[in-house]
Amino acid sequence: MDVALARPVTQLPTGPWAYEIKVDGHRTVLWRTGDGVRLQSRTGRDVTALWMDLAVAAMRLPPGVVLDGEAVIYLADSEGGARISFEAAQSRALSSTHRARELAARHPATYVAFDVLAHPEAGDLRPRPYTERRQVLLDVLAGVGPPIEPVWSTTDPGEALLWYEALEGTGVEGLVAKPLRSAYKAGRIWSKIRHADTVETIVVGFTGTARHPRTLAVRLPDGRVALSQRLTTALASRIGPRLAPQPGRASTTAGDSYTPVGGDVVVEVVAGTTRHPVVTVVRLR
Incomplete structure (x- = not known):
């Protein structure tokens, strides 16, 4: 299933739009099949074994339902509340099946659903407008309950901006705006604003x-080549097998030497650091 994406903007669009909170987790398409559940990553990889707690909970959905959403993990904070932890979700996504079970026992996941793509009675919902899909999503999840829940959504831009300001620091990255009459299709059809925006390189x-x-040498949107900050062990272990070293040496724009690679490996980096020679890699795309 090719998923819909959002393009970054500097301010929310106004008019006939819906505004949803953007949570920081792992994009996951959830399929309730005739005899089970299958979970797919944004890139199409089967990740069911890594999110088995969500797969078990999703058995309460009617067979034939397909959801698009985010797998997130809440961790307790110092004030007695909870915040969404991308690091915890990343650890789960990069772990072995056995390790994923151990992590799920300590920190169960939540599935924040923001779209429904298919329903056993209505069929393929992707051509339908957002407003219809949203109502079907609320209806289908009404009898399911946690850990599968619908994303917060409003058509009031003022309320959305209050969420944007009040929820910063809780693991809510920002807001995603979706035209009320829009169908669901692959590509950057939505708009997003984020507290700390990122770019793909x-x-x-x-x-x-x-x-x-x-570290990684990445080509930034302005054409410069820069070295990243040191990779975490988890990121290095995931990115390493994708690298295809090429003969010789190359240099960044600042003159730092690196081993060149072929292929089309894409990583997401924090945009705020791209003004400087070193960037921060957030995740592998």
Whole structure:
């Protein structure tokens, strides 16, 4: 299932739009099949075994339902509340099946659904307008309950901006705006504003070894090539197998040496750091 995406904007569009909170987790398409549940990552990979707690909960959905949403994990904060932790979701997504079960026992996941793509009675809902899909989503989840829940949504831009300001620091990244009459289709059909925006960059090289890359050389949107900050162990272990080293050496715009790679590995980096020679890699796309 090719998923819909959002393009970054600097302010919310106004008019016939819906505004949803953007939670920081792992994009996941959930299929309730005739005899089970299948979970798919944004890139199409089967991740059911890593989110088995969500798969078990999703058995309460009618067979034939397909949802689009985000797998998130809440962790307790210092004030006795809870916040969404991307790091915890990343640890789960990068773990082995056995490790994922251990992590699920300690920190169960929540599935925040923001769209319904198919329903056993209505069929393929993707051509239908957002307003119809939203109502079907609320109806289908009404009898399911946690840990599968609908995303917060409003058509009031003032209320949406209050969420944007009040929920910063809780794991809510920002807002996604969706035209009320829009169908669901692959590509950047929505708009998003985020507290700390990110951009997608092409990996052109690395330092360290291909098996254990220390930093990545990435090509930024303005054409510069820069080294990232040191990768976390989890990111390095996931990115390393995707790297295809090429002969020779290359240099960044600032003159730092790296091993060039082929292919089309894409990583997301924090946009606020792209004014400087070092960027922060957030995740592998």
